[in-house]
Amino acid sequence: MGVLVTTVLPPPPFDPELAAALDVIRQQLPSALTAEMIQPMREGSVMADLTDEQLARDGAFTVDRRLVPGPAGDPDIELLILTPAGAGTALPGLYHTHGGGMVVGNNRSGVDALQDWATEVPAVIVSVEYRLAPEHPHPAPVEDCYAGLVWTAAHAGELGIDPAQLVIAGASAGGGLAAAVALMARDRGGPTLAGQMLLCPMIDDRNDTPSAVQMAGLGVWDRTANDTGWTALLGDARGGPDVSPYAAPARATDLSGLPPAFIDVGSAETFRDEDVAYAGRIWQAGGRAELHVWPGGFHGFDGLAPQAAISQEARAARLRWLKRLLGA
């Protein structure tokens, strides 16, 4: 897009409850993330893992792990597989690409949100462990995610998944990876996806939209943090002319022929404008998309301040879309 911002107008205000929560969150999670902060963050308590016991939710889910082939010539990848207890066969499948700015997280990160959906709409969750930047720059992360999807689709029956009801979902960097995997599946004639859930997705390495500029230094995952994430993934190529749409889906020139998309984002976050534009371009290409822009939401507000009224609304909207999509 490369929208030129000549005048930076004041940012939209945060939702009142989110503003109060942000004061608390920011003591533990700064707006900006720099390269030196990646390793401490990986080791820090903010990213504390869910344990197997937490994942099992008192026996509501069985927890399984499978090592499956990675991209050709690359190491195997681990899939975390959560199956609702007592489930029948041919359930919908939720294929999860976790968030963490391309630089942190693992296949347990954020999977609890999908478990909440699967409690309402019984579904098998498959969460992929992909290699992280900067140790593994593009295309390692997205190729790992794609390889995991290909394996999941090929083994759907064995996993108890109806291959016609396979939905890819991810938040933040995971939303960007989900969008990229959907593009790859289309372009490579790969698995057919029933839908793509792109939750506040990170999709544009250029990092120069009005919202990116407007929110610099504010909220969660600001322009500096975004630069750190994209630079880890792309190095010097970041923001240049030759970035692949499989790294940054906003770069795709053709958004036709994609599975129905659910896109949400906060009005007070870096990704607002790139995500709104992505939905717009899907419609312009004749596609299906549902877009929610939550007023006064910072990046990841629904997970960081789950009790806020607007967070409850945002989560409910996702579940309603999923139910409509799957006819559940």
Add this chain to the structure above:
Amino acid sequence: MKDLAVRLAALDPDAGAALRVIAYFDRLVEERAGLRAIVRGAAVLAGCPARLRDDERHVSVRVEPDGSSTTAGEAPDEAWMSAPIDAAATLTLERPGTPGEIEAMVLERAAAAARTVLDRTRGHASRTDPASAELVVDREAPESLRLRAAARLGFQPTDCVRAVALDNGTPRLLHAESAPDVAGRAGIGPAVTVKDLPDSWDAARIALRFTAEGDERDPGRRIVHADQLGGLVLLASAILPGAEPHPDLRALERAAAAAPWMLSTLDAVAEAASLRAAASALRVHHSTLQDRLAHSHPLLGWDPRDPQGRLRLQVALAMRRLHRNPPL
């Protein structure tokens, strides 16, 4: 990432946790969040259901620790921790026993935040509500009561406000930038924050003593700002009921009795930048004014046209007003 609910529920009773509780509710108040958000904050921070009940306003809110609102729940238990909001409203945590440090802090701050909302939304108090205004400027009243009364009138503690003394002796409050909207005479105090309004009120009452009716018998300004009085305020404490009129004031009264135009003419000369401007304000010819002042000179005993005489005239006029307007 661990969510806010988890982080806040696990607050240790250390100073940091208490500060976070204070910051959370302060920000809610600052952002003018509603009652539900405040009760939600109490439930999330305390990690148990919270209720607000206001019998007078027929308000009943109950929130689970995950932030979801629910209907009444079980009957209230006497042993639950609670804090009064005002005479009719109570905030309760559904947890029996004596509140620990964090619980006590949550109760106190949530109740205070709820009080500001209830006061703000009470609706039938107007900015001219004399009883509330009297309370705000009453130095003897506890500060908490004064702040609440100010909130009822629509003023936040940090607002910049002036006390206004009306000629019937009642106070009124005015935002620092607003123009006074009063029918009669008024003294305007300096702009202060709400807690210092008793000081502004003292100054406003002194300013009121320097006002005039603005007619022929009592010419002068109907509205006087304390800020503009300078050293003249010292005169006010010297001229109290029973004080002997200064000889200059006797001379001024003598002159006033000699001609109906005398006082307004002398007031115009005292106020205007030049004799020409005074003539213009009086709508008389310059030579007419010269004739009148020549006539006044022997009656006053000094010449109001020379600088020293003009100062004596100004002081005499001020003394006249102070005698006419005894302290409230």
